[in-house]
Amino acid sequence: MQFLRRKTFAHGVHPPDNKENTNTKSVRRMAFAPELIIPLSQHFGAPAVPTVYEGQEVVRGEPIAKANGFISIPHHAPATGTIDRIELMQTARGPKTESIILKVTPGASQNVLYGSTREIADMTPQEIISAVQDSGIIGLGGAGFPTHVKLTVPKGHTVDTVLINGCECEPYLTTDHRVMLESVRDLIVGIRIILKSVGAERAIIGIEENKRDAIKAIRARLSPDEAITVRELKTKYPQGAEKILIKTILNREVPSGGYPSSAGVAVYNVSTSSQLGALLPYNQGLIERIVTITGPGVKKPGNYLIALGTPLRFVMEQVGYTGSANHLILGGPMMGTSVASLDVPVTKTVSAVLVLTEQEEAEQIPEKVYPCIKCGACVRACPIHLNPSQLTLLASKRRYGDMQEKFHLNDCFECGCCSYVCPSGIPLVQYFRIAKAVNRENRERIA
């Protein structure tokens, strides 16, 4: 039954996927920059605490900062070198962040020297979870939530199904695609680790139909009695959003304001899972990641394995881009962030560097913003089934409280579908971000 094989969700949008520039390009390692910048906070939660001193020599893979509490992660040296200094540095997230600056030793062999083999089968779920924290892995899809926290099932909840997100529904991005083609072994090991730590029976890998080769590659490696299966999904944005994926594959809904575990589900991205599979058995930390670099102006578009902390300027030189930071977007075009400077480093959450064309940029800035003409396109696009038109009307009257109380503002996860379709060129998502920020402040003031 065809319609069962290609599942999907209601609403959403179909932006042109623009993946053909990089989806057939194998992952290549990028050279080491002379200097790496490792922000202590690259994730959701408390910043890590440095464990090294200025002038200390470190080998590749050695821990250089430790987690500060449970919702925090450590960092590891992405290259063999010397700690130069620890100071405030600019990051893509905006405010300056305390960062460790590492001078890479020229000519060092850069084989990972740190780590030791261990048998995952002998470990308890608790041991696995703390091992995951030690590896410094966070959600590599972009959310940056520490993976060990996601592996910890809240008390009173049980997780019966693990979903592995291989949708990569954002246009241009191809890192997950390449991982599913090139690192199937690590991916499967990683999924088994996840199943063991959350105590779930089965895992389903959801992949959009525009990545049939990946679906085939993974299916070929799975034995029929495996707890892991692959499900082909329709290509549609935002298919890969956690809540949407749960709805699509399992037809369950995460209660408003709740966690996926309230619906008995846990969702992990394929790149994250494959890193778990690659690092955990060797007791190693996350020191590099795959980044899709694409867009016109990039002479050598592709998927690159880049040492964490590599400054964007160096990355862009390597791919032959000479323009300014104005045109760069970190992540995909629907949810990515633009950057203020080329001096920011690649961090654990950077899945792509995208350079849009002048033309696409010009289209992005509408010539003129019209009033809402109540066309309802946004209502028909919102995957959460909110009423963005109504929300915008309230935002223009600064009735931010009503937006939350009557129209569920906080359920908006800023996927951007509404702004994408609005013919009036209204920056709906921006309004919603402002409204949320104001509401947050008001709440804090009251509390």
Next chain:
Amino acid sequence: MAKQTVELRTSPHIRKAPSVDEIMRNVVYALIPICLFAIYQFGISALALIIVVTGSCLLTEAFFCRMSGKPNTINDYSGAITGMLLALTLPPGFPLWMGVVAGFIAIGLGKTLFGGLGYNVLNPALIGRAFVQAAFPAAITTWTPAFAPGRFVEFIPSTLALPFTKPPSIESWLQGVAIDGFSGATPLALQKFENISTDTMSLFTGMTPGSVGEGSALLILICGSYLIIRNMMDWRIPAAMLLGVLLTSGAFFMIDAVKYPDPLFVLFSGGLMLGAIFMASDMVASPVTPRGVLIYGLFIGFLTVIIRLFGGQAEGVMYAILLGNAASPLIEAVTQPRIYGAQKKVKSEQ
């Protein structure tokens, strides 16, 4: 510290076409064939009426923008659409000066008073039409035959009536041009008041008297489909409205097939097609919620039939749409979509 300008934009970084002016421009394109057919049908009087009414709308819009110090909005095409639609709902021999009044009221009262494009609660073209219907009840029900000989060289006498005078009687002119059997009544009026039915096929192809643009239901359907195919119009509204008409009139037809008209006749007569496709679907005055749109369309369809059958007038589309417009905030309020993850139990838990 050296100052440096950086542009920071927030996601999403791409946008989908079409934009508002593109949609509006295409609506104008879709209306052009209908206007051309009307001119073919009714000659230079129709041409003059369309130009004058549209011009009046645009000038009014420009005037009010100037007065309120707002940027001129006439190039977003929405004023032109209002003008064209309004002209299409008037009788072909409608005095031009009354057309100017209609255009002024449509834009002035129907649109700018509410704050311009996007803020009007009711369809501006229909406000203009409703006004002249009340102000000039005779002129608006004076029909002339389609395909009158000489229609391309001479105006219908009433067209050129001087402002604030009673339009000259067209009786004698009618005698000259009328084809046998022309009674000065539209198929709808014939049906309603004399129970004479008109062949559905001639309604479909526009061979009957009526308003300028009520002409051919077929042509209007084709032009509407163009917009629907280009994804510039919500097909649900016309579909729901036509369905509403069919269901309601079908029910009456079943009750008494002699007294009540055949549903197909109802569907293709009068301004229904034009109203369903180009006026009820006006996004601004219709609900945004998917379920709301259905209810709104069905409601208008139902009202149209009720007014036609039981009201004092032969045509009910205009008032039905205006009532639908007025009801749409309410319809929207009761059809808010159920959001993902919403829980029924939430209240009892608190």
